[in-house]
Amino acid sequence: MALRKIMTHKEPQLHQVCRPVTEFNGRLHRLLDDMLETLDEAQGAGLAAPQIGILRRVVVIDIDDEVLELVNPELVETSGEQEGPEGCLSVPGKWGLVKRPYYAKVRAQDRHGNWFEVEGEELLARCFCHELEHLDGHLYTEKMSRWMTDEEVQDYYDEA
Ligand code: NI
DSSP: OOOOOOOOTTSGGGGSOOBOOOOOSHHHHHHHHHHHHHHHHHTOSEEEGGGGTOOBSEEEEEETTEEEEEEEEEEEEEESOEEEEEOOTTSTTOEEEEEEOSEEEEEEEOTTSOEEEEEEEHHHHHHHHHHHHHTTTOOGGGTOSEEEOHHHHHHHHHHO
């Protein structure tokens, strides 16, 4: 495993549509392992392959000790609404107020190519939406209503 460099929103890779994964081989497994190590080191909730400069439809998520590897993920169902702070490892030190569905269901392949479905609420649903948008070259900053201060973000989590 190896740490990869996380790119910022200024890099062109963050604004491109990623290609589907077609080969479920050792190279994909190394990519997933590296992404998980990089996410852990950065103490983030999610990481998409374009954030390390790889234009493939691959996402890893680590929330509340639930680790997910999503290959070729698709959003298949959403419902409800939530509004709260959102950050991104490619937009370091910033937070924005973003409206997202309260619930989301994702269909994806695992590292061996098997399809599965996973559903989430609150932060996990927010993370699904955020990470999947990375695969189409979009950042949360495009849909946030405004920036939030560190104090506002802290207050939001204290009240939660
Ligand atoms: Ni992000």
